[in-house]
Amino acid sequence: MTSRYTSPESSGSLSPRRRTVVKAAAATAVLGVPLAAALPARAAADTPAFLHGVASGDPLPDGILLWTRVTPTSDAVPGSGVGPDTRVDWVVATDKALTRVVAKGSVTATAASDHTVKADVRGLTPATDYWFGFSAGGTxxxxxxxxxxxxxxxxxxxxxxxxxxxxxxxxGYFSAYRHLAARSDLDAWLHLGDYIYEYKSGEYAARGTVVRPHAPANEIITLADYRIRHGKYKTDPDLQALHLKAPVIAIWDDHEFADNAWSGGAVNHTEGAEGTWTARKAAAKQAYFEWMPVRPAIEGTTYRRLRFGKLADLSLLDLRSFRSQQVSGTSGSVDDPNRTITGRAQLDWLKAGLKASDTTWRLVGNSVMIAPFVVGSLTADLFKPLAKLLGLPQDGISVNTDQWDGYTDDRRELLAHLRDNTIRNTVFLTGDIHMSWANDVPIDAGTYPLSASAGTEFVITSITSDNLDDIVKVPQGVVSAVAAPLIEAANRHVHWVDTDRHGYGVLDITADRAQMDYYVLSDRTSPNATSSWERSYRTRSGTQQVERTYDPV
Incomplete structure (x- = not known):
């Protein structure tokens, strides 16, 4: 049962501006200061523990979503379905010692939600740093x-x-998270999908080698499976460190479900032998919303919009829940107007939001690449591993039908909307493809650059997932040195592509430009991997084109 309640500050009532309203699954309780309140102690074996870290997400001007998972007893592990109901107190303060408390309350962790809890805290001050923590049973x-x-x-x-x-x-190891956590300048971090992977152990590793085994060992299919896998990820120290440092803004892609998921199935799902897709998708979504500091948005999906003053708004897409099945080989047509990647309601929502926006920049969190990409011009030897990386049939098809190239009618409608309404400064932020890209987004790729660009796109490479050199199994950088010039020559709107390296990005936005700094890791298989700046690209306000810059922020 959901309730709203207001928590008084320990030193007296909050002013109306700083009063906090919380949606939670339990009645309110006052948390004493300090955080580890003097609650009745349990036997050592039954002492609650916070083994999966704490996190926050979806920042609003007046609020933030807090998350944690409590292990109330030693047997109440993720996916077990056992363990007692446990009161979890939370506190928000303006200092790290949690002495200047501005909000507090309690929620109840139950086996029904895998002992995960959230507190949607409101009434906070905009553009302000806060610190928060949880306690249960004296821990x-x-x-x-x-x-x-x-x-x-x-x-x-x-x-x-x-x-x-x-x-x-x-x-590999999540060193990218560690290096981002070492920064002190992030307003938030954006996860563009594939936060977890669904494969059984050994099916998809580092050039075929398991660097560290995940859990469960089987391919995840049931609710318990998805919970266990999410729980395993949340034990990673680098991931925990980043969640401790800044709020996350996350969308899902296919591997939160199964490879190349669409509304009615997935490439990596066998109907019947692996149950029904309906049941598997429901289990994946339930576990995701339990384990992630994400507010369920429209129709229980991840498409939603956040605003950051007059400078930028961020439209976050769900490109798995509503899409039509991908075209494969010679079946169907990527130009079929009855096929969709967004679904009608989401596309209308996106168009309306972009048109109504009064911010300088319109950012779009976009899980798969929107810029057109033709690969048929690559040499035969390079085409086959590239096709494998993209999940394409290796029989000559020239586009990746899992991204916007496979749903050209939706893309044409969206880009025409940007052109016809003179909507400027639209920047797509994209993941999925395990490569780094800096793209213009042309309305007509065939005549570009003589024709217009409707926006720009920054694509971020994978943290650990195999990219092109890993599939070919040659030293890092060798394939990119050959493939990148061919890709750029065949796709004149592509300013840069690195097919080989692993890493992350830092997006820096001012009124004058949106800039992406690309960072690469020394060795994804090492827990001590170093990070170095590789390149930077920016789009200047009003240009709808990217350009290289040599000044990382």
């Missing part, structure tokens, strides 16, 4: 930093977001 969680978004009408000088995608546990 305190780690203390984390979070940050609210600027007020909707605020003039904002700049924003900085970490950008990541495609973190495959068995393929």
């Amino acid at each position: 305190a969680s780690p203390v984390a930093r979070t940050r609210t978004a600027p007020a909707a009408d605020a003039s904002v000088a700049g924003l900085r977001f970490g950008v990541v995608t495609c973190a495959n546990w068995e393929a």
